Amino acid sequence: METVLTTHFADDGYRRIDTYRSFGGYDALRKSLSMTPEAIIDEVKKANLRGRGGAGFPAGVKWGFLPKDLSRPRVLVINADEGEPGTFKDRVIMSRGPHLLIEGIAIAAFALRVHISYIYIRGEFVREARILDEAVAEAYAAGFLGKNILGSGFDLDLTVHRGAGAYICGEETSLINSLEGKRGWPRLKPPFPASVGAFGLPTIVNNVETLADVPWIVTNGGEKFAAIGVEKNGGTRLIGVSGAVNRPGVYELPAGTNLKEIIYTHAGGIRDGKALKAVIPGGSSTPVLRPDEIDVSYDIESMAKIGTMAGSGGVIVIPEGTCMVRALSTLMNFYSHESCGQCTPCREGTGWLKKIVGRIEAGKGRAGDVELILDVCDNMMGRTICPLADAAAMPAQSFIWKFREEFDRHIGEQKCPYGNRF
Numbered sequence: 001m002e003t004v005l006t007t008h009f010a011d012d013g014y015r016r017i018d019t020y021r022s023f024g025g026y027d028a029l030r031k032s033l034s035m036t037p038e039a040i041i042d043e044v045k046k047a048n049l050r051g052r053g054g055a056g057f058p059a060g061v062k063w064g065f066l067p068k069d070l071s072r073p074r075v076l077v078i079n080a081d082e083g084e085p086g087t088f089k090d091r092v093i094m095s096r097g098p099h100l101l102i103e104g105i106a107i108a109a110f111a112l113r114v115h116i117s118y119i120y121i122r123g124e125f126v127r128e129a130r131i132l133d134e135a136v137a138e139a140y141a142a143g144f145l146g147k148n149i150l151g152s153g154f155d156l157d158l159t160v161h162r163g164a165g166a167y168i169c170g171e172e173t174s175l176i177n178s179l180e181g182k183r184g185w186p187r188l189k190p191p192f193p194a195s196v197g198a199f200g201l202p203t204i205v206n207n208v209e210t211l212a213d214v215p216w217i218v219t220n221g222g223e224k225f226a227a228i229g230v231e232k233n234g235g236t237r238l239i240g241v242s243g244a245v246n247r248p249g250v251y252e253l254p255a256g257t258n259l260k261e262i263i264y265t266h267a268g269g270i271r272d273g274k275a276l277k278a279v280i281p282g283g284s285s286t287p288v289l290r291p292d293e294i295d296v297s298y299d300i301e302s303m304a305k306i307g308t309m310a311g312s313g314g315v316i317v318i319p320e321g322t323c324m325v326r327a328l329s330t331l332m333n334f335y336s337h338e339s340c341g342q343c344t345p346c347r348e349g350t351g352w353l354k355k356i357v358g359r360i361e362a363g364k365g366r367a368g369d370v371e372l373i374l375d376v377c378d379n380m381m382g383r384t385i386c387p388l389a390d391a392a393a394m395p396a397q398s399f400i401w402k403f404r405e406e407f408d409r410h411i412g413e414q415k416c417p418y419g420n421r422f
């Protein structure tokens with residue numbers, strides 16, 4: 001199978017610039033500098049490269065939203081916050097192939113006529129931040145960053161900026177606020193960052209994996225990248241499989257690999273010979289699937305057709321014997337804790353979901369609680385500044401739609417049928 005990102009990740013030296021270059025690293029940047037910015041953007045469009053941060057927006061189209069006016073500087077921000085529970089693939093790129101990311105950033109910056117860029121990295125990623133710092137210093141020393149890159153006249157500065165570890169700072173406008181030194185609160189859109197972003201300047205925010213794909217696209221051409229995946233969703237994806245599987249980890253697979261195959265073939269099937277109970281397919285905010293729904297192509301469109309999302313590529317596998325009410329309770333604690341509190345439907349809604357699901361699990365559920373949860377979710381969806389409220393409501397709704405009997409049993413028996421105690 002053709003790999004785009006992980007080909008040399010097993011080689012420990014690959015994080016150093018000499019080894020990276022010995023495998024042809026930075027040749028794509030050299031090639032890009034001889035192309036026109038428009039030609040690079042065209043290749044990315046042809047590649048059907050969809051954003052890997054969760055929403056899946058086509059990267060080339062997003063890049064086209066920057067204003068044509070070049071009188072104001074523009075900014076490229078790389079989202080390395082990776083806060084979605086179940087998602088742990090960007091840290092693999094940063095720790096095993098940091099130059100892949102830096103080269104992708106330099107190419108994208110040249111294509112977007114950007115001279116200022118930041119990697120916004122999650123505070124907890126101490127080791128990855130250190131590796132990135134070293135790699136950025138190497139890239140400056142070798143002339144791939146800084147002034148007059150490879151004699152082309154193109155300048156680019158890249159700064160690694162460490163966040164303080166808040167999930168909401170992964171949302172792009174919140175990330176921009178945090179980068180500016182303000183509280184990490186999402187902004188109302190419009191204006192979108194492409195017109196008013198970091199420091200009031202036109203800004204593109206892209207995920208780590210999205211940009212790390214760019215050197216391969218420039219080297220091999222957009223069409224070849226598109227051909228690896230499926231229609232409208234090109235290339236490979238790094239898929240992080242966690243939970244009750246025999247071989248949890250990050251797998252690079254073509255977009256559109258069958259989800260069942262991801263779990264049973266690549267991740268080795270369910271641990272301890274147990275049966276599968278449920279799968280959260282694309283990070284903890286994506287609607288849960290029952291075992292009879294996982295024979296599906298893992299790509300953006302196919303997942304949307306069955307009412308869920310490939311999201312950020314984090315597949316969470318839940319085995320038989322797991323209490324789905326407790327699982328939802330854990331998720332609701334998380335979203336309630338991470339709500340920034342600006343919007344009433346989210347601040348209050350996530351708090352209510354935490355409280356109601358928590359009391360059902362604790363054997364204190366009341367008749368009508370399940371309907372109340374669904375009602376709270378209805379009042380959250382699509383009514384807030386950012387999608388965090390939806391990110392909490394979607395799992396709550398789907399857990400109830402698909403595992404309603406467990407909620408009813410908890411309330412009817414006034415205890416957890418699995419023997420869980422608080």
Ligand SMILES: Cc1cc2nc3c(=O)[nH]c(=O)nc-3n(C[C@H](O)[C@H](O)[C@H](O)COP(=O)(O)O)c2cc1C
Nearest residue numbers: 051052053079081082083170171172206207210387
């Ligand atoms: C609450 C919340 C958290 C998010 N966290 C991340 C994150 O950690 N990393 C990321 O790349 N995108 C995250 N996103 C999506 C970003 O807002 C944005 O869509 C993405 O960085 C764009 O990059 P892409 O187009 O390359 O995917 C988050 C969105 C929301 C609503």
Ligand code: SF4
Nearest residue numbers: 340342343346384386
């Ligand atoms: S939806 Fe929630 S997290 Fe997003 S801005 Fe509103 S309160 Fe903050």
